[in-house]
Structure formats: C-alpha cells, structure tokens
Amino acid sequence: MSLIFDPQIAERVRASFERQHAMRLIRATFPVVEQGRTEIHLPHWQGVEQQHGFVHGGVVGMIADSAAGYAAMTMVPATDSVLTVEFKLNLMAPADGEKLIARGQVVRPGRTLIVTKADVFAIKDGKETLCGLMQQTIMVMHGKVEK
Amino acid sequence: MSLIFDPQIAERVRASFERQHAMRLIRATFPVVEQGRTEIHLPHWQGVEQQHGFVHGGVVGMIADSAAGYAAMTMVPATDSVLTVEFKLNLMAPADGEKLIARGQVVRPGRTLIVTKADVFAIKDGKETLCGLMQQTIMVMHGKVEK
Amino acid sequence: MSLIFDPQIAERVRASFERQHAMRLIRATFPVVEQGRTEIHLPHWQGVEQQHGFVHGGVVGMIADSAAGYAAMTMVPATDSVLTVEFKLNLMAPADGEKLIARGQVVRPGRTLIVTKADVFAIKDGKETLCGLMQQTIMVMHGKVEK
Amino acid sequence: MSLIFDPQIAERVRASFERQHAMRLIRATFPVVEQGRTEIHLPHWQGVEQQHGFVHGGVVGMIADSAAGYAAMTMVPATDSVLTVEFKLNLMAPADGEKLIARGQVVRPGRTLIVTKADVFAIKDGKETLCGLMQQTIMVMHGKVEK
Numbered sequence: 001m002s003l004i005f006d007p008q009i010a011e012r013v014r015a016s017f018e019r020q021h022a023m024r025l026i027r028a029t030f031p032v033v034e035q036g037r038t039e040i041h042l043p044h045w046q047g048v049e050q051q052h053g054f055v056h057g058g059v060v061g062m063i064a065d066s067a068a069g070y071a072a073m074t075m076v077p078a079t080d081s082v083l084t085v086e087f088k089l090n091l092m093a094p095a096d097g098e099k100l101i102a103r104g105q106v107v108r109p110g111r112t113l114i115v116t117k118a119d120v121f122a123i124k125d126g127k128e129t130l131c132g133l134m135q136q137t138i139m140v141m142h143g144k145v146e147k
Numbered sequence: 148m149s150l151i152f153d154p155q156i157a158e159r160v161r162a163s164f165e166r167q168h169a170m171r172l173i174r175a176t177f178p179v180v181e182q183g184r185t186e187i188h189l190p191h192w193q194g195v196e197q198q199h200g201f202v203h204g205g206v207v208g209m210i211a212d213s214a215a216g217y218a219a220m221t222m223v224p225a226t227d228s229v230l231t232v233e234f235k236l237n238l239m240a241p242a243d244g245e246k247l248i249a250r251g252q253v254v255r256p257g258r259t260l261i262v263t264k265a266d267v268f269a270i271k272d273g274k275e276t277l278c279g280l281m282q283q284t285i286m287v288m289h290g291k292v293e294k
Numbered sequence: 295m296s297l298i299f300d301p302q303i304a305e306r307v308r309a310s311f312e313r314q315h316a317m318r319l320i321r322a323t324f325p326v327v328e329q330g331r332t333e334i335h336l337p338h339w340q341g342v343e344q345q346h347g348f349v350h351g352g353v354v355g356m357i358a359d360s361a362a363g364y365a366a367m368t369m370v371p372a373t374d375s376v377l378t379v380e381f382k383l384n385l386m387a388p389a390d391g392e393k394l395i396a397r398g399q400v401v402r403p404g405r406t407l408i409v410t411k412a413d414v415f416a417i418k419d420g421k422e423t424l425c426g427l428m429q430q431t432i433m434v435m436h437g438k439v440e441k
Numbered sequence: 442m443s444l445i446f447d448p449q450i451a452e453r454v455r456a457s458f459e460r461q462h463a464m465r466l467i468r469a470t471f472p473v474v475e476q477g478r479t480e481i482h483l484p485h486w487q488g489v490e491q492q493h494g495f496v497h498g499g500v501v502g503m504i505a506d507s508a509a510g511y512a513a514m515t516m517v518p519a520t521d522s523v524l525t526v527e528f529k530l531n532l533m534a535p536a537d538g539e540k541l542i543a544r545g546q547v548v549r550p551g552r553t554l555i556v557t558k559a560d561v562f563a564i565k566d567g568k569e570t571l572c573g574l575m576q577q578t579i580m581v582m583h584g585k586v587e588k
Contacts (some may be wrong), residue, residue, distance in 0.1 A: 022203035025172065025194040026391060047172040051293060056169035057231045058209025061268035065205045077566055084204045086431055087577060088382055088529040090556050092549045106575060108533045112406075113379060113433070115531050115574060123426070133556060134530060135576045137380055137431060146198060232554060233578055235382040235429060235529055237409050239402045254427060255386045259553075260526060261581070262384050262427060280401055280409060282382060282429045284527055284578060286554070316497035319466065319488040341466040345587060350463035351525045352503025359499045379496045382529035440492060 004033040005074075013038070013073050020066070025105040028063055035074050036106040043099050054097035058130075060102075060120050064089060064134040067104030068116035072138040075109045081146040082114070087136035095131045097124030102132075114138040126128055152221075154183040160185070160220050163293055167213070169242045175210055182221050183253040187214040190246050198276040202242035204279075207249075207267050211236060211281040214251030215263035219285040222256045229261070234283035244271030249279075261285040299368075301331040307332070307367050310440055322357055322377075330369050334361040337393050343377060346425070348406040349389035354396075354414050358428040361398030362410035366432040369403045375440040376408070381430035389425045391418030396426075408432040446476040446515075454479070454514050457587055461500075461507070469504055476515050477547040481508040484540050496536035501543075501561050505530060505575040508545030509557035513579040516550045521558070522587040528577035536572045538565030545575075555579040 010033040017023060017030045022042075026048050040063045042048065042055070050056040065087050073082045073128035104118040120132030158179040164170060164177045169185075173195050179186035187210040189195065189202070197203040212234050220229045251265040268280030304327040311317060311324045317334075320342050326333035334357045336342065336349070336368045344350040359381050398412040414426030451474040457469045458464060464481075467489050473480035483489065483496070491497040491554040506528050514523045545559040562575030 015196050017527070019198035020203065021193050022194045022206055025230075049168045051163050051166035056167065056213075057210045058205070059169055061202065061208040061212065061234075061236075062205025065208065066203075084238050086380065087208075088233065088238040090233040090576060090578060091231050092288065092556050108571060110533070115533050117574075126229050130549060133558075133576060135531060135574060137531060146166065233527065237429060237431060239404070239409050252355060255424060257386070262386050264427075269299075277402060280429060282384060285383060310492050312585040314497065315487050315490045316500055340462050343462045345457050345460035350461065350503065350507075352499070352506045353463055353530075355506065355530075356497065356499025359502065378532050380529065380531040381502075381528065383502075384527040418482050441520035 009074055012078060013070050016073065017070065022062065023066060026059055026062065033070065033074065036071055038067050038070045038074070038104045040102045041099060044097060055100055055133070057091045060091060060095050060100065060132040061089045063100065063102040064118040064120050064132055065136065067102040068118040068134060068136045069138055071104035071106050072114040072116050075106055075114060076140050079143055079145055080139045081144045083139045083141055085137040087134055087137050089132055089134045091132055093122070093129050093131040095122050097122035099123045113139055114140065159225060160217050162219065164217065170213060173206055173209065180217065180221065183218055185214050185217045185221070185251050187249045188246060191244060199241070202247055204238045207238060207242050207247065207279045208236045209238040210247060210249035211251070211265040211267050211279055212283065215265040215281060216251070216284045216285055218253050219261040219263050220253035222253055222261060223287050224260070225251065226292055227292055228288045228291045230286045230288055232284040232286050234281055236279055236281045238279055240278040241274050242269050244269035246270045246277055259287055261287065303368055310367065311364065316356065317360060320353055320356065327364065327368065330365055332361050332364045332368070332398045333392060334396045349394055351385045354356050354385060354389050354394065355383045356416050357394065357396040358412040358426055359430065361396040362412040363432055364429060365400050365407060366408040366410050367400035369400055369408060370434050373437055373439055375435045375438045377433045377435055378382045379431040380408060381435050382427055383428045384427055385426055387416065387423050387425040389416050391416035395415045406434055408434065430433045450515055453519060454511050455551050457514065458511065463503065464507060467503065468501055472516065474511065477512055479511045479515070479545050481543045482540060484531045485538060496541055498532045499538050501532060501541065501573045502530045504541065504543040505545070505559040505561050505573055506577065509559040509575060510579055512545035512547050513555040513557050516547055516555060517581050519582055520586055522582045522585045524580045524582055526578040526580050528575055530573055530575045532573055534563065534570050534572040536563050538563035540564045546577040553581055555581065
C-alpha cells in the first residue's frame with residue numbers, strides 16, 4: 001500500500017455510504033475511512049433488536065459487510081466500483097452493549113477480487129467484546145463508476 | 148419429519164418473529180411457517196436500499212438468516228430456543244424488484260446443531276430471480292425457553 | 295441450459311481431472327460429467343482416514359470442491375478455465391461407510407463468477423447419508439485454456 | 442489463556458495428529474503445537490498437485506482445517522474431544538512454492554463451540570505468500586475422550 005492516502009478516495013467512499021439508505025435506517029455512522037480499513041459504528045437502539053433485546057445478527061452482518069466492502073473500495077481507482085460476492089459471518093457472543101463497532105480490513109487486494117475481513121465488537125461499559133467475525137469476497141467492477 | 152405439524156409450534160415461531168424489532172424496522176412479514184421451512188417477505192422500499200437503489204446485501208442476509216433460523220426453530224421442542232452460530236451468503240444478482248422472498252429450509256436437524264439453507268428471490272414484474280443463497284448453522288439451546 | 299451437451303466438453307473436463315495428481319492420491323474417480331453437474335466417488339480406505347477411522351473432513355472438502363468446480367467447468371467455453379475463489383463446507387455427520395459420493399451442481403452460472411453447491415453422501419450398507427454440504431464460488435478465467 | 446501450557450496437552454494433540462492417516466498420505470508434518478495455535482507444514486510434491494502443478498485447493502483446506510482444529514483441541518480438557526462443524530476457505534493465490542505452512546489459531550474459545558481461523562502460506566525461495574484464509578467452527582464433545 002502507498003504511504004499517502006488520497007483524501008479524495010475517502011471522500012468518494014464516504015459519499016457512497018451516505019447514499020445507502022439502509023445504513024441510515026439502522027442509524028449507522030462511518031467515522032473511520034483509511035487505506036484498506038474502515039469502521040462503522042452502530043448505537044444500540046430498539047429498532048435493530050432481535051427477540052432477546054440484543055442487536056439482530058443480520059444487522060451485525062450488515063455493518064460487517066459494509067465496513068469490509070468499503071475497506072475494499074479504498075483500494076480501487078475512481079473509475080471502478082465494488083460489489084459483495086459473498087460473506088461468511090460467525091456470531092460468537094450476543095451483540096450486547098451500548099454500541100457496536102465493525103472494523104473492516106482488506107486482507108488481500110487483487111485486480112478483480114479483493115478478500116477482506118471484519119471484526120464486530122460490542123461495547124458495554126467501555127469494554128469491547130468480539131461478537132462477530134466475518135470473511136468476505138469483493139468483486140471490482142472495472143470502469144463502472146459509482147454514480 | 149412427522150406428518151402432523153403442531154399449530155402451537157407455528158404460533159410460538161410467529162410470536163418470536165413479532166418480538167424482533169429489526170424485522171419490523173425493515174418491514175419484513177412472515178407469511179409462511181411450516182415444519183422445517185418458512186418464508187419471509189420484504190417489500191422493496193427506500194429505507195432498505197444500498198447506494199445503487201437495490202436492496203442492501205446485508206438486508207438480504209437479515210431475511211435469509213431469520214427465515215432459515217425460524218425453519219430450524221420449527222424443529223425444536225417448546226422448552227428449547229435456537230441461535231445462529233454462523234451463516235454464509237452468496238449474492239448472485241442485484242436484489243432488484245418490487246419485493247424479496249427469503250425461503251428458509253432445514254437441511255439436517257441435529258440434537259445440538261441444525262444445518263439450514265435459504266434461497267432469496269427478487270420478484271420483478273412477477274418473475275422470480277435467485278439473488279441470494281445462504282448456508283447456515285443453528286445451535287439448539289436446550290432448556291432455554293424463549294420468553 | 296441447452297438440451298444438447300457437447301461430448302467434447304465432458305472429454306475436456308475429464309482430461310483435467312486426470313491431470314489432478316491429488317485426486318489420484320486419494321483414489322477418487324469421476325464417473326459422472328453432465329451439463330452443470332458431476333459426481334466424484336471415493337472409496338473408503340485407510341489412507342484418507344482421520345483419527346476416528348472416518349474419512350477426513352478435509353478430504354470430504356477436496357471431493358466437494360472438485361465436483362462442484364468441474365460442474366462449473368462444464369458451463370464455460372473451451373477457451374476459458376475455472377478457479378475456486380472460495381468454498382464453505384458443513385460437516386453434518388461422520389463420513390462413515392464403504393464409499394463417498396460428492397455431487398456437484400451449478401446453482402447460478404455467470405460470465406465471470408459461477409455459484410455452485412455440492413452434497414457429499416456416505417454410502418453404508420447401500421444407504422446414503424448426507425455428511426457434507428458445500429457452497430462455492432468459482433471464477434472463470436477468460437482466454438486461459440487449460441493446457 | 443493461562444501462562445503455563447501443559448506439555449501433556451501438546452502430547453495428546455500430537456498423538457491425535459499421528460492417528461490421522463490422511464495427514465500422512467499428503468506428507469504433512471506438525472512441528473508447532475502451542476496453547477491456542479498450531480502449525481502444519483506440507484512439502485510440495487507431485488501427489489498433492491492439481492492440474493496446473495500447484496497444490497490442490499482441497500489439500501490447502503485439509504491442512505487449514507486440521508491446523509485450526511488442533512489449535513482448538515489445545516483449549517479443551519483431556520476428557521473432551523473436538524469436531525469440525527464447518528469451515529470457509531478463500532483461495533487467494535496459487536499454492537505455488539516448495540512448501541506450505543498452515544497456521545491455525547483460536548479466535549474465541551467457548552464451552553461448546555470454538556471459533557478459529559487459519560492462514561495458509563506458500564513458501565517460495567524463502568518468501569511467504571498468503572494463499573489461503575480460513576474461518577472455522579469447532580464443536581467440543583464433552584466427555585468423549587479421543588481414544
């Protein structure tokens with residue numbers, strides 16, 4: 001990875017996040033965009049809960065998928081866009097706490113496929129517990145600018 | 148599987164779905180609960196979209212996870228509850244259409260672990276396109292009644 | 295899928311299998327090659343066992359991966375080759391019996407990516423038990439003929 | 442994890458590896474067993490190759506599965522044994538080189554389920570290339586001593 005991270009890339013990635021109505025629906029925020037890694041934060045509120053009062057596993061998947069997908073997007077030129085091919089998520093502990101943090105990271109950038117991972121932590125009383133572990137495959141769409 | 152499906156089981160599974168605020172948030176409905184299989188339907192509306200105007204892949208994962216998890220729940224006694232251990236989702240086509248249907252199904256019921264799958268279809272102009280394929284592992288929590 | 299399956303495709307796919315030393319090492323055979331589906335058979339012999347005397351889960355993965363990958367290869371022109379991007383395998387029962395059969399199948403053929411699945415059965419006293427369930431992503435390498 | 446790693450655990454884990462005929466078949470060795478992590482090494486020889494002369498992806502899966510599974514086994518008491526529930530493997534580069542090293546590691550130990558990962562590296566001219574990334578779920582079989 002180059003030492004200098006073009007601020008225009010971060011801007012482009014943030015603009016894409018802003019266009020995701022689904023991220024707004026669940027009240028996710030996107031405080032960290034760096035080269036090859038991002039963070040999505042999610043406050044725990046009633047709308048994202050499952051039947052036991054924890055955050056729904058599918059919502060954990062949503063923020064893990066997006067955090068890692070956007071980490072991949074930081075690695076591609078402005079002329080290309082990215083697409084999730086597949087992801088696999090282990091839910092290892094209840095998503096219990098005031099807030100979740102999904103940390104997405106590029107594991108191996110390729111020309112056409114990018115392999116990524118995400119860790120999702122539940123923050124409770126200031127303590128982080130790893131509650132989700134995701135491994136993902138991203139496809140680069142050459143010449144398809146995200147409008 | 149037995150030929151007779153206890154209506155109390157369907158009732159119990161539906162009551163659990165009703166307690167999932169996250170399903171209400173995305174406007175999912177739960178029209179089909181049978182022994183070893185369920186369906187979750189999702190209207191396409193702006194709140195669940197990603198940046199291209201299709202349904203967010205993470206939302207596809209949410210309904211696939213829940214449909215298959217509830218299919219598993221139809222196989223366990225009232226004294227037990229179920230938990231998603233992990234799932235793997237392939238997104239094969241844009242979730243483009245008026246509505247999505249996630250069909251969850253038990254592949255192999257075990258005493259402690261249940262393996263399931265879900266197919267997610269996008270319905271556009273009455274035509275079904277397979278847009279998501281999921282394989283999932285569910286854990287049975289013996290003696291943990293869902294309140 | 296077209297109704298006529300070009301016998302040259304089956305021939306090409308079989309020739310590729312023959313070049314896999316790893317398939318010979320485990321004594322796998324390749325009796326079925328049809329459009330979009332194949333079968334790999336594996337006799338149960340001591341060399342492929344894990345510590346409990348069942349067939350090793352990794353070997354179950356080997357035949358599942360190859361059966362589904364070759365199912366994908368039946369869908370691409372002679373000018374292209376295929377590559378496993380990733381697979382996910384559930385091991386649901388001990389691979390216990392005289393022989394295993396891996397049935398690979400194309401779920402969704404795409405131009406660049408093909409999604410496949412495989413079921414692996416253990417045959418014991420003539421009875422088939424599903425012991426492995428696999429979901430896989432295959433990449434088409436355009437213009438890369440398999441030598 | 443405790444600071445002291447009982448040498449009897451390493452001995453028990455190594456003895457299990459020795460009973461795996463499939464590991465001997467592919468000529469895998471097991472030089473590293475520590476608390477929560479292990480390494481399996483595999484020389485590149487013709488018997489484990491696929492059609493392009495690289496190590497077969499299924500063989501990469503075999504050593505990843507075993508390395509991570511044995512990492513899990515280091516965390517359970519002598520009265521218990523472990524079982525692979527499922528694994529997901531990304532193949533990111535050809536397994537090209539003189540030798541492969543699979544590094545298995547426990548991510549989250551639980552009483553009944555243990556989540557693990559493995560990285561598989563191809564060593565060529567002394568340089569390590571990450572060629573496989575695996576995420577795995579292991580089940581603890583309480584009271585089932587491995588004979």
